[in-house]
Amino acid sequence: AQSVSQHNHHVILSEAASLELGCNYSYGGTVNLFWYVQYPGQHLQLLLKYFSGDPLVKGIKGFEAEFIKSKFSFNLRKPSVQWSDTAEYFCAVNARTGGFKTIFGAGTRLFVKA
Amino acid sequence: SQTIHQWPATLVQPVGSPLSLECTVEGTSNPNLYWYRQAAGRGLQLLFYSVGIGQISSEVPQNLSASRPQDRQFILSSKKLLLSDSGFYLCAWRITSGLINNEQFFGPGTRLTVL
Numbered sequence: 001a002q003s004v005s006q007h008n009h010h011v012i013l014s015e016a017a018s019l020e021l022g023c024n025y026s027y028g029g030t031v032n033l034f035w036y037v038q039y040p041g042q043h044l045q046l047l048l049k050y051f052s053g054d055p056l057v058k059g060i061k062g063f064e065a066e067f068i069k070s071k072f073s074f075n076l077r078k079p080s081v082q083w084s085d086t087a088e089y090f091c092a093v094n095a096r097t098g099g100f101k102t103i104f105g106a107g108t109r110l111f112v113k114a
Numbered sequence: 115s116q117t118i119h120q121w122p123a124t125l126v127q128p129v130g131s132p133l134s135l136e137c138t139v140e141g142t143s144n145p146n147l148y149w150y151r152q153a154a155g156r157g158l159q160l161l162f163y164s165v166g167i168g169q170i171s172s173e174v175p176q177n178l179s180a181s182r183p184q185d186r187q188f189i190l191s192s193k194k195l196l197l198s199d200s201g202f203y204l205c206a207w208r209i210t211s212g213l214i215n216n217e218q219f220f221g222p223g224t225r226l227t228v229l
Contacts, residue, residue: 044220100165106157
């Protein structure tokens, strides 16, 4: 069965600090990988996604993630966070073929101090 | 453009009462539809998904059921609510055709409190 593990449940950073949120998944086949973000009071929305090709993908608001197949990882990074990045971040995975189910991690709450 | 609606936005129900949460999608046809429950520290738990009218897959044995009476309508129900059913319920949809655009789009959610 597929599973997704996010290493940090709560992260507190100061503005301009660098961010890396860990995500590891468990699945034997080819997968699609996602990071979603939920800003306070807003809908859950897509931050970035990986389907194939360059394992370093760039998303909105300066975020990027790197797919490392050998490590089953898809870590999210941002070189310099802003107060407006305060949100909850979810890593998700589904199977490339017949992937009707998308499995989400437990989420990481990021708080950026101004 | 596509939109997704959920109602009600908030709901307070007594233990043992029935439940019906509705989700509708506009601007697309034959979407995959999903119900999730979001709990603090536990992320999004997939409850049900549907690939077509009348087709429901249950992921977690529980006190809830789902139905898809129309292509773009997805309903979450319970005959008798439990305290443990309290939570934030999210509906989502996804385009079924092809492999490229298979991210999910989420609704605003329903906050359910069972007393």
